[in-house]
Structures are given as structure tokens and as C-alpha cells.
Amino acid sequence: MVYDIKALKSLGYNMLRKHVKIEPALYYAAADELGILILQDMPSLATARRVLPNEKQQSEFERQLVEMVTQLRSYTSIFAWEIYNEGWGQITSYNPEVGLTNLVRHLDPTRLVNAASGWHDHGAGDFSDNHHYTSPQCGTPWHDGRSGPFDSSRIGFQGEFGGPGHNVSADHLWKVPQAINGIGETYELYDTVEKWNYRAHFLLSELLFQVQLYSCAGAVWTGATDVEGEVNGMMTYDRRIIRPDVQKWRLDLEALYDASKHRSNTSDI
Template sequence: MNIPRNEYPRPQFVREEWLSLNGEWEFSFDTDRFDKRIIVPYVYQSKLSGIGITEPHEVVWYRKKINLPKEMSGKEIILHFGAVDYSCKLWVNDIFITEHIGGHMSFEVNITSALREEENVIVLEITDEPYNLEIPRGKQYWKEDSEGIFYTRSTGIWQSVWIEAVDEIHLARVFLTPDLDNVQLGVQYELSSDRATSLRTEIYYKKELMAVNTTALLRKEGNFRVSLDQQLLKDWNVQEDLTWTPEAPRLFDVKFVVYEEEREADIVSSYFGLRKVSIEKGKFLLNNRPYYQKLLLDQGYWEESLLTAPTDGDFIKDIELAKSMGFNGVRKHQKIEDPRFLYYADKMGFLVWGELPAAYVYSRKYVKRITDEWMEEIFRDYNHPCIVVWTPLNESWGVFNIKDRKEEQSHSVAMVHIAKSLDQTRPVICNDGWEHTCGDLITIHDYEWNKEIIQERYSTLENILRFMPGGRPLLAHGWEYQGQPVLVTEFGGISYMKGEWEGWGYSSAVSDEDFAKRYYNVISPLLASPHVQGFCYTEMTDVEQEINGLCTYDRKPKIPVEIICAINEGRWEPEDER
């Protein structure tokens, strides 16, 4: 059997000695009978799992029998899970190892002490409460059948599983912070042992060594800065700008070597982009220059595999498709995406707004659960240059009374400041769409389809601030506009049925020509507005019962990508306006 998704799952932190555990696992519903087979990392509700039924089950079981490769003998073995929805208990050879809570984030555990020389057995009991609205679930519906803006739920393992062999002394984590203004890289490191004596950091650009730093280690954690040698660039006659942008996604490679005295204990490969995101005088800046964001709302669903991309190549195809239509990024909507997607966005030059999947009932349990996943998301994805904005809340989901209730406003403020306490390098949105509190951007969801109304609405700042998107104020009561950049981050949603896939949208087109004109009517007023600094169109593809994508569910553009690109760049208008 071919093993699906067999690429290295964590390209920001690479070791050579690893083994994929994707492929066939034993599986069962409700009890540990293991009477079925499932293909990991696809959830049982998906076709590619080999099961493909959508009826809810609160408990599922997985079992995998493995023999470790001989070359891993004598080393520490780390077991990694990309994401398991929602909570799971893990046993290895009948020894309880750990419990993990949170359906969207990666976790890892050292299983060395439980392993045997012969066959080893991994067992997971996974719990996913299908009707619990206090847990972060994003677009996964709590009813049995999809409807409206909600889709088929996912239960169980939905990102890659793998094991990794490491020395007892190894690099546990690094945070990489590029400093464009001083042409430096900040490195914060965590090690597994205080026996390590030094950490060597080598930085390369196009395989040419640009900087070397060797740090003597006095304890397990620390930080240092590495200056990139600009004289070397001149000596090599490198004239190009070395910053990372969507138009020119230049990346620096990094090699970390951990030493115990003279012995190399661990080698890890990574990369970074020399880029800066900032807001100055009400302008969104990329690398100290104003930058207009043209984004797509991307739900990250596939017909045969739901939240899991069918293949690694599907990430590449989606980015290439979006760029061909004239977009420079996506807002990953209600989903923490697979690190493989973020890797390709880094490599191919594609902005990403990192967003937290919502829960839908406010309570103390809700606050604890969503805050934990929020911090884990920022920890895991901090190093990716493609991520330029963090979004913890969307359309007041989970905080439906935020307009007036102080505790819900405080939660919004806390989520912003938690992000800023962990990451000072990116803007944070407090509540995407409306009822903002203290965020760095004012973002608006507006599904108006009439061109003249849109033109008038965004012609002045006063009109914008008076607007009530979704019947709600832009600012929660007690909060004032502080000069933040304005972006329209959901709009359009034009439905157009191509083929036999039926569904709904926010307005409807009846032909290719009508679809192009309607798209022009919602895009052109935003491009013309002196106050709008970017947009996010709803949406990239049709998803289940929604047919408001620029592409069908199987990624076929509904009209030529050249027309969409020309409209996005202000180079096209309908015949009756030429």
C-alpha cells in the first residue's frame, strides 16, 4: 500500500532521522475492538480515509504496530502528531504516556522508556464531543448534516504522524526573529539538557555562508543575535534586495549544531525570511513600505479529504492558483493550517493571516480552551515569514454579546495582548469583521453587491466608521477608532453554479459575463478607495453547500484566471463601462 503524505511534516525544524507513521492503522468506533482499517492522516468522515461515513461518534480508537529501524537503536524516540481532533489519550505497549487536549495543534512526546526491541504498539483513544459548543471547532458543524456556512466535522488524526530519533542532548525549540533594520537574526533557543556545551549557528544565502555564530551554553535556554555580513554580500557582488516579499520570497537557510564538548549531538536545519511587518501613521507596511494586501478567504477544505490536503502537491496547486488570479495571500479561515502549507507559502511568496478556530458559547471553559490553543498556534508557527497577521476572533463568534459585555470585551483584549506578549513582530486583529476593541487593524465584513453603494460607503473615513456591517457597530461600546489601517476582509461571496453542484451565495451570477461584471463591481470600488488598504474576497473555492468560490470545489476556475487577475489589478472593466 502506498503511504499518503510521506513528506517531512515539519519543514521549519528538520532532522534527517525520522519515520512516517502515515498509512493504514487499525480503527474502531466507540470501543477498542479495532475491527476496521483507516488511512492516516484522513479522518473517518472523509473518502480518502477508506471509511467515509459522517455519522457522529464521540469516541474513536486507533492502533498502529511498528518496528523501529535499526539505525534508531540507542537513541531517544520522539512521537509526533500534527493534529488530533479533539482530545486524546496515548498508550505505547500498554503504558499510558500522555493526554493532549486541543484539536488543531501539534504535540510531541518522548516514548523511549516505553519501547521494546521487538514490535511496538501505539494506541490512541480520541474523544470529540460533536455537540459541544464550548470547544474550538471552526467551521465543523455541530449538527449531523452540513448547512449554511458550516461543514462536515472532523474527528481523530487529521495531520501527519511520525517518529524521530534524537540524541539525549538535542535542540528542543528555536524562535527566529529577523531584524530587517539592523540586518540581524535574533535566536531564542531551548535545549533538552544542560549537558550541551555550545550551539553553532550557520546562516546561508543561496548556499553561500553569510554568518557563523558559536554560543557557549551556560544553561538550557538563552538567546543571541547574529549579524548578517553585508560586506560579504558586496564581495560576492550580490546586488539584489535580500528581503522576503510575495513578489520575491528570498529565504536564508539556517543550520544549528549542538555540541557536547567536541561531539556533535544534534543537527537541525531551518530557514527564515528577512522581512518586517509594521504599522506606522495608519499605514500597513511590509519591509517599511506601504503594501496593499489582496487576499482570498480560504477555508482549507477538500471534497475527498475535508481539512486534510489530499497530497502535499495540493498545497502548491492552491498557492499557484491564487497567485495566478492576482492575489498575494490568504486569510486561512477558522483553521490552523498544516505546516507544510506554511512552508510552501514561505517558499513561493504568499501572505497568510493566521486565524484561530472559534467556539460558539462563552464560558470559563471556553476561555481556557481557546486561550490554550491560541498560545500553541503562535508558539508553533512563529518562525514562518509568510504569516503577517494574527486573528484570534471572528465576527464575535463565541463572544456574541461583546458589543456591551465587559467580560467578553476583556477576553478580546486579552487575546490581543497574549499574542503581543509572545510576538511583537506582527499586527493582531481583535475581532475580525465588526465590534472591534483594541486591535491593530479595523477589518470589515461587507457583502453588499451594488457598486454605487460600495463606492459611497468607502469614499470617506466618516462613512466607513458609520457603517454597521451585519447590523453591528464597527467598534464595541466604549472603544474608539485610533487611526488603524482599514481593510475589507470578507466581501463578495458571489454564487455561480458551474456544473451540477448546487448551493448558495450572497448574490448570484447567471453567466460567465455576469460573474465577471459582479466581481468587478465589488472589487473596483475598494481599489479606488483612498482609505482601504487591502481586501479579502470570499472565497477561493466552493465548499460543500457554498458555491460562492472563484473556483469550484475541485479547484477549477469559474472564469478565466486572466480576467480575475486583470480586475484585481484594475486593468479590466465590463464592456458597458469601457
């Protein structure tokens, strides 16, 4: 856990998204001590075949949301809570994220709330969050997909983007048939790390323009490490290969931070 956080910091990251899972206490303690921000997701309900929770399941989801916030709110690394991701288990008939956002704010008024990351955004929470992998659309006047148009009254955020894949030998993969057979589902796939870096630099350059010209205030590159079936991480599954050109990657991230700082200090924007 410490290795992963240190590796991300060495590349220039100042934040990570803990995606639909909760880590052991040691992880958050390490994040506090090492100094990196965490966007903490609530684990999702069922996603298959558009199955939505019944009343009992929704009540349990709310109970566990309260448990998560109450249990983790003492960790200073957590800067925001996330309730729903891409509509997974999110009822749309009465938009429960509105009430759940108010509940989270009552439990912890010190943090931001991302009510709906990616899809089914009905105006709740502090973020207007877009997911678009191959072309970021962070706080921009154009959009496609299911995120809806940017809401200028909230924080422009790219909750997921990037995602170029780099195929590696089986030595570095999680070697089960389902994982190997799913590699082709990665958003884009390149056969060399050099090509991967060219594509990654282009995507970060697109994001930079959106920070400079529009209302992009933050973004989450996907992902930190390879997982089962996706080979798009900063590191391979076994942590033996770090894909980014470290010097160039740090420069790209520093350019994003500098552009954001410049916007925040410019009164006419």
C-alpha cells in the first residue's frame, strides 16, 4: 500500500480516487502520513442488467454509507465523498442522491460531496463530474455521453479519463482466463510503452487546455495499476513496470497545477 502511494507521488500526483472500495485503516493512515488527497467512493450496489435495489437494499446502502463516513471521517487525507458511480445501483425515479448528499453533509460538513460521478447527474453535490476516456471533457461547453452538460454552479471535474492500454507479457498479468481474455476491452491498446507515453501526453495536453480555457478544476486518470482485464495503469499488475516517462509526466502534471493556480489568481475568469 505504501509503495503504491509513494510511486504515485513520485510521478507528481496529489490525489487518488479510491474507486468503489474501502481500504483497511492502515491505508488511510499511510495516506495521511505521506501526504496525498483521497476521493473516497461508496461501494456500489448491483450493476448487472440494470438491476436496481429494492427498498430493503436501498436502506442497507444508506446504513453502510453512514458507517463509511463515520468510520473514515477522522482521516485528514480524505477531501471528498462519492456516493454513486456511473449509475451503478442508482435509482432514477426519485433521485436518492439528493437526500443522501444532505445526509453526508450532515455527518461531515467539512468535506465536499460528489453525488453522481459520470452518469445520472441531477444537480446534487458539489461536482459536475464527466467521464470520457479518450477525450476529456472537463468543464467544457461541449459534451457527449451520459454525464449531461457542465453545470457552471458546481466544480468542473473529470472523474475518469485517459485509459490507454499497453499490452505486456503474461509475466506481469493476473494470470486467469477471464482477465487475459478481457484485455481487448481496454479503451485503447498499444504494443509499446513509447506509444503509450505519446498518447498519454496528448490526453494530458487536452486536459491542460481545458484547465486554461474552461472550468476544469480536477481530474482522475484511470488507473493507478493494472487490474483484472484492464492493462491501463501507471504500473503493471505486479508493479514491475512503471509505464510513464517520469520526467515528462511530472512536467505535464506540474503544468496542470500551474494553470489551475493561474486561473484561481485571475480575477476576470
